[in-house]
Amino acid sequence: MELRKPPPVRRLTGNEGYAPLREAPPWPPDTAAPTPPGVPESNGNGHHPGPAFAGVARPTRAVPIAIDRMQVEDLSVAYGAKQAVQSVSLPIRQGEVLALIGPSGCGKTTLLRSLNRLTELTRGASSSGRITLDGVDIASMEPTALRRRVTMVFQQPNPFPMSVFDNVAYVLREQAKRRPKREAVRGAVQEALARAGLLDEVADNLDHPALRLSGGQQQRLCIARALAASPEVLLLDEPCSALDPQSTKLIEDLIGRLREDVAVVIVTHNLQQAYRIADYVAFMYLGEMVEYASAQKMFGSPGEQRTREYVSGAFG
Amino acid sequence: MSSAPASLIAAPSPPPPAPVRRSESSASWRLTDRIGLGFAWLLGLLFCAIAVAIVGYFLVEGLRYLRPNLLVTNPAASVSESQTGGFLDPLLGTVIIAAMAMAIALPTGIAIAVWLSEFGRPAALARVAESGIEMLAGTPSVVLALFGTLLFEAPALGFLSQTNHGIVLGQSFFAAAAMLSLVALPMVVATVREGLQAIPSHVREASYAVGKTKIATTRRVLLPAARPSVITGAMLGVGRVIGDTAIVLLLLGGTLTFSSATSTPLLGTLRGTGDTLTGYIYYNAPTGDGNQPSKAYAAAFVLMLIVLTLNVGVDFAVRRSRAGGWN
Numbered sequence: 001m002e003l004r005k006p007p008p009v010r011r012l013t014g015n016e017g018y019a020p021l022r023e024a025p026p027w028p029p030d031t032a033a034p035t036p037p038g039v040p041e042s043n044g045n046g047h048h049p050g051p052a053f054a055g056v057a058r059p060t061r062a063v064p065i066a067i068d069r070m071q072v073e074d075l076s077v078a079y080g081a082k083q084a085v086q087s088v089s090l091p092i093r094q095g096e097v098l099a100l101i102g103p104s105g106c107g108k109t110t111l112l113r114s115l116n117r118l119t120e121l122t123r124g125a126s127s128s129g130r131i132t133l134d135g136v137d138i139a140s141m142e143p144t145a146l147r148r149r150v151t152m153v154f155q156q157p158n159p160f161p162m163s164v165f166d167n168v169a170y171v172l173r174e175q176a177k178r179r180p181k182r183e184a185v186r187g188a189v190q191e192a193l194a195r196a197g198l199l200d201e202v203a204d205n206l207d208h209p210a211l212r213l214s215g216g217q218q219q220r221l222c223i224a225r226a227l228a229a230s231p232e233v234l235l236l237d238e239p240c241s242a243l244d245p246q247s248t249k250l251i252e253d254l255i256g257r258l259r260e261d262v263a264v265v266i267v268t269h270n271l272q273q274a275y276r277i278a279d280y281v282a283f284m285y286l287g288e289m290v291e292y293a294s295a296q297k298m299f300g301s302p303g304e305q306r307t308r309e310y311v312s313g314a315f316g
Numbered sequence: 317m318s319s320a321p322a323s324l325i326a327a328p329s330p331p332p333p334a335p336v337r338r339s340e341s342s343a344s345w346r347l348t349d350r351i352g353l354g355f356a357w358l359l360g361l362l363f364c365a366i367a368v369a370i371v372g373y374f375l376v377e378g379l380r381y382l383r384p385n386l387l388v389t390n391p392a393a394s395v396s397e398s399q400t401g402g403f404l405d406p407l408l409g410t411v412i413i414a415a416m417a418m419a420i421a422l423p424t425g426i427a428i429a430v431w432l433s434e435f436g437r438p439a440a441l442a443r444v445a446e447s448g449i450e451m452l453a454g455t456p457s458v459v460l461a462l463f464g465t466l467l468f469e470a471p472a473l474g475f476l477s478q479t480n481h482g483i484v485l486g487q488s489f490f491a492a493a494a495m496l497s498l499v500a501l502p503m504v505v506a507t508v509r510e511g512l513q514a515i516p517s518h519v520r521e522a523s524y525a526v527g528k529t530k531i532a533t534t535r536r537v538l539l540p541a542a543r544p545s546v547i548t549g550a551m552l553g554v555g556r557v558i559g560d561t562a563i564v565l566l567l568l569g570g571t572l573t574f575s576s577a578t579s580t581p582l583l584g585t586l587r588g589t590g591d592t593l594t595g596y597i598y599y600n601a602p603t604g605d606g607n608q609p610s611k612a613y614a615a616a617f618v619l620m621l622i623v624l625t626l627n628v629g630v631d632f633a634v635r636r637s638r639a640g641g642w643n
Contacts, residue, residue, distance in 0.1 A: 158519045
């Protein structure tokens, strides 16, 4: 069967890449991050056509050493009788950005929400399979403890109705308490804001209501909030879909920097975004994971016909 | 075989739509819509006129009869209207009874609203509670008052009111405030619950997603976010409480002045009987026992002034605390 050549993707940003994190072998990252067993690495017909987004170079990025953080094993999630995710297995590594792509309703958000057990809050949700965090089954962990190690940023910017400072401090304080006091957490709050690239913009008005920030700033505040707990894994559920291109670029650059310290999993509808920021990509369709591969392979020579059609825009 | 008549197929195409005008007017609407619009206008103006008439009438009458000394003197028995004093005690009574009733209704109402909106388990109990609140909202306050007389005449609750040789009278600020809190409760519950449900679910999840419990989320995120609703609910509740007359007459005594149960300064007063502005108006209305319309108008004016001040204050507070919103 003759493959349709995927159309070129117009880059929204220039060709600037992320600053190299350290001296490391250039793309592809396969040497640093071995493919998990069971995932075919080469496409059937043997030839490797290279990146299909013709004329567009992927940002050259050095990939830090990848560390296994989470392991999803044969995960299935159902809402009542409706199967949302079917036997998905994949690794989540620190040092890499994993993008979950697929059409609407394919289960990628459900998969993401399973990683910090947010699915449990939905009535009628049931799941089977196993997810481990640093070798420990997350089902055996206290949900609140798990969610401090696997934090999440949502599609809509949703700062809490308090000051910028308190939004971050809220995470650092124990449940509903007001302690530790403001001065004791100031350093940690500023560090989290700096990691999210927001400190310079809000340093003078930390006491302003967070809901008065712009949409892009709100979303970066949400990232700061998620980082304040010093998580091992950061989950992003279409974090840029409500934002303008400029804010999107800021957040994408931020994600590129963050992946060194935390494992980043991002759900995105936007193939170009996945192409720009992901190191590994999992393509989901109708609850199944069709393919899991490095971004280069996924956008270059995907192994599965359905992936090929999806990344070329045949459906979506 | 489907054979559409040729005339239908060949029917002339409808005339092109009229060019869209920039400023929309109802002239182009169909007749029924225009009649509806006119009706809406008419009703709107009618209700404005009614509101203006009530406020205006009491403004004029109230200002005519309101004297500063009415606010600082107590009702007194006399045949001459100039000797019957003012309404200091009823005014204080209104303030005291509103504060006491809301001290009960606000925390209880918020707790019920949080439970219904955020927990709602067990579902059957939540449904029962919900219909209970609705039933309470529909209960006439005189029925609540009647129930209150039964309740507070019970010997076990004698410590809340006056007793006379072992007989519990059952009339006191405590008794009236307890029953009035039931009048305010449905307003608080409904408004706070609405406010909580208006918060998008992803805001809750954002709090859970950084490891917070439901209690912490409710306490630190949801209730602050619902603060405008809490204020509105409290205001509506206060409005109902200070406007109620039946419970005041039956459970507070409607005695125009405070009559302490004991000589203990505050507790004695609260265990004793008293009156509020509504009771005072009831007594002094042209058809009431007192029949001093000028005093009634002045008191009504003050009562309306309190309600209007509350409204404006709440509007101001709500607008200030509304910093922005989520999508």
